[in-house]
Amino acid sequence: MSERTFDPERLTEATHRSVSMAAHIRVTVDVAEPGRVVLSMPKEGNTNHIGTIYAGALYTLAELPGGTLFSTTFDPQRYYPIVKEQNIRFRRPATSDVSVEMTMTPEEAAAIAAEADANGKADYSRTVDIVDAAGTVVAISTNHYQMRTHGS
């Protein structure tokens, strides 16, 4: 793994610049390390017709760490990610600010990069929990990504 360090505030700004929806829902990157990121989102401004956080905002909070984790774990000059499929299950109404953690071990990262180096692409999945302020899991999302090498 690289010894690179990351500034969560700068990553938040970069996320808002590249995806306007991220700015709209006011996602923040709270932790950004190789192999581990934590993002959060306020309830305020993100509610639906029944006053809980809207499904599309929860979906987006579950998807975005894929890009953040990618940027802290892989070389973005060499690789980029796309999302191929995502399944999100809503367990409880989200009635407070929420957060999500996504992780990847150095061994997992090395295996994904090796496959992309060999084949130009590599499929991988992450399952994340969205938790509310009390620690309750309000949604579980399984995200299927594909790493691609630039130019392949």
Add this chain to the structure above:
Amino acid sequence: MSERTFDPERLTEATHRSVSMAAHIRVTVDVAEPGRVVLSMPKEGNTNHIGTIYAGALYTLAELPGGTLFSTTFDPQRYYPIVKEQNIRFRRPATSDVSVEMTMTPEEAAAIAAEADANGKADYSRTVDIVDAAGTVVAISTNHYQMRTHGS
């Protein structure tokens, strides 16, 4: 089925009021009839890090017709919907404005309402295609909803 008629423009405004994300992505309700709705979304303003429509915007476009169809097909004084789970598969990059149609037959609607009347709730699913300006299916989403009766 009811003989009610619906003004797509008013439904667009109502959607934007109840879900700020719908306003942000500039969803419009284009067709609103009992048993059939069509919604669309511009590419502009909804792109990601590679210049195609962001996954979270596509997800939201796929989810919102559930509420619109509900409002044109069922009695909102008696019932309301929640989304329990959603699986979206991205088939092609979305490089133009996109739209989605969601339908329900009178027989399906009657069966769902009858179950909710009997049990206070009824699960049902809709699978929708998001199509681009050329008619290409860019994403397929299966949405699992639950109808509930108010007060149950």
